[in-house]
Amino acid sequence: MNKGKAKHLIVVSYDAFSEDNWEKASRLPNLSRLIKNGASSTKLKSVYPTLTYVVHTTMVTGVYPDKHGIYHNNPFQPFVDEEDQAWFWFRKDIRVPAVYDALKKQKMKSAGILWPVTGKAAIRYNMPEIKAIGQENQALKILKNGNPFFCMGLELKYGKIRKGIEQPYLDDFTVMCGRDTILRKKPELLMIHFIDLDDAKHHHGTDSPEIDKVLIRMDERIGKLMEAVAEAGISEETVFMVLGDHGQKNVRYKVRLNQLLKEDGLIYEDNGSMHWRAYLQSTGGSAYLHVKENDEEAKQRALRILQKAAGEETLGIEKIYTGEELKRFHAFPVSGCMLEAKSGYSFDDRITGPLVTDLKKENKTYATHGYSPEKPEYGCCFVVSGKGIKKGYQLGEIHMVDIAPTMAAILGVEIGPCDGRVREEMFIG
Structure with a gap:
């Protein structure tokens, strides 16, 4: 077993965080600190089609959609209105191993907060992203497909922050759950998914004043997770990875x-x-x-x-x-x-x-989104910072399939076979 670079890895999926947001986001206090102390790229190339569930599955498996089998957010449901459709919510739909499976084998703790395609996954502390449709009950559906005691505890503490899936309340709830998980569970891997930016772009367009407000809120959320790591006394042993999954047009x-x-x-x-x-x-x-x-x-x-x-x-x-x-x-x-x-x-x-x-x-x-990853000005942003990572390092073009093998290398677990590679060049020594 290879020795990992760090004991803890916090992966922040910053949905729709793309190169057109970099100039403003990279000047904000928390992200700029991570960039200064780490490696970064505005040319993280996504997969086709650039849909959240397709991309997040590639992020954790290191393979393209033709291998992992999640080809859309939704399984094919002709003539069903979008709001009534089922999604690829469940781990069983992924055809290959994921990085959290590798952690389980090593008896290491993983945690997921609203990470896509993780219903009933082998994640120790899991609150999957899942939605009630038809007559289903939202709370029950999450309890049934996640870790019930973990979900119930977070719901009782922070549920009042949330207003359904309305933003910014949903991501405010998510960040409190993330803080709590870092402080109380200290997982080796925490995967957390924020949707505020994606939501704002869909509704207001990619260049509205609303986007600037979201970038500030997102930086504050990243700051809250950084504070929790410091409070938990694990800063010296932690790597932060912040990345977008797709752009928008x-x-x-x-x-x-x-x-x-x-x-x-x-x-x-x-x-x-x-x-x-x-x-x-x-x-x-x-x-x-x-x-x-x-x-x-x-x-x-x-x-x-x-x-x-x-x-x-x-x-x-x-x-x-x-x-x-x-x-x-x-x-x-x-x-x-x-x-x-x-x-x-x-x-x-x-x-x-x-x-x-x-x-x-x-x-x-x-x-x-959903366009080809080769569309111009459509690259995603990527920042990795902390123990064992070079400071102020520019990565250039990297690929979404590189994320999982790089996550595995940081934590010292084996995942494979992958279509991507470990981005060794960002590591010290």
């Missing part, structure tokens, strides 16, 4: 391409219920084409429709990826076809409403 036009498949009869109504032979599952900035098994005719028809649509400027299709080109991204091969949206456009699954909505005409601001 402002959207003016929403496009509902399933309506073209419906016009062609590939999506149709029969006996009062909806059916499909080909259906686009949107990620926002891209979309998967799903085709019924062994229905080659439907696939060819759908591809012809989409190729024709790609020639129409107003429908926002930048590229249709198939075959080898799609393999290059290591995206999950749903049917071997993905559409990439142009900047300024996003895709929407719905089969009702206009084919194209101009949000500017409706006075709405909106931004989203």
Whole structure:
């Protein structure tokens, strides 16, 4: 067993923290301290599609979506409204080992606070990110899929801070849970997920004054975790890792391409219920084409429709990826076809409403993600700081698949095989 670099690692997932936020965020007191005392990059390259659950699974497994199997936030649920859909909440859906499994083998303590895809995971202290749908009870669902005593204790202490999933209250609750976990449990690995920035970008756009307020709140939250580490007396043995999972792009036009498949009869109504032979599952900035098994005719028809649509400027299709080109991204091969949206456009699954909505005409601001990680100015931010890490070190381009092996190396556990590599260059000696 390799000796690790540090006894404790705190991984802060700063959802949607991307290179366009770096200039302001890096000047704030707490993050700037971590940057000065550590290694950093604004060119952390994400995976395709750039969706939270897809990326967080890569973060902890070190492999691309074609291997780990989480290809979207949501399993495929045609004709179900987004707010009523189930998500990939459960560890069982991940096809490969995760870094917290490696800790369990070594009898080391891991903790997760609202980390995606960790329902019923082998995490010692676990409050998974999970949502009640339909008639389900939120509190019961968390208790059932996390560590019940751990969750109950935090809920009793800090539950009153939260107002459902409204921000900034949700992240204020999350940071209190994180502080408490550091002080009372001192886990070797704490993974914590903050959503305030992602939420603000979706609702207000990527360049609204609201974003600056969130960056300040986020810096204060990072500071609270740093204080807890100092209070717990473990500063000398701790590494902080703060990273974004994807950027966002402002959207003016929403496009509902399933309506073209419906016009062609590939999506149709029969006996009062909806059916499909080909259906686009949107990620926002891209979309998967799903085709019924062994229905080659439907696939060819759908591809012809989409190729024709790609020639129409107003429908926002930048590229249709198939075959080898799609393999290059290591995206999950749903049917071997993905559409990439142009900047300024996003895709929407719905089969009702206009084919194209101009949000500017409706006075709405909106931004989203899900685009290719190769889109310009779309890199994520990454900071790692603390014991054994070089100070003021610039990392240059790194990859999301490098995160898990690097986390494992910091803690001295074995994870593998990974598609990424340990970023040895940031370590002292």
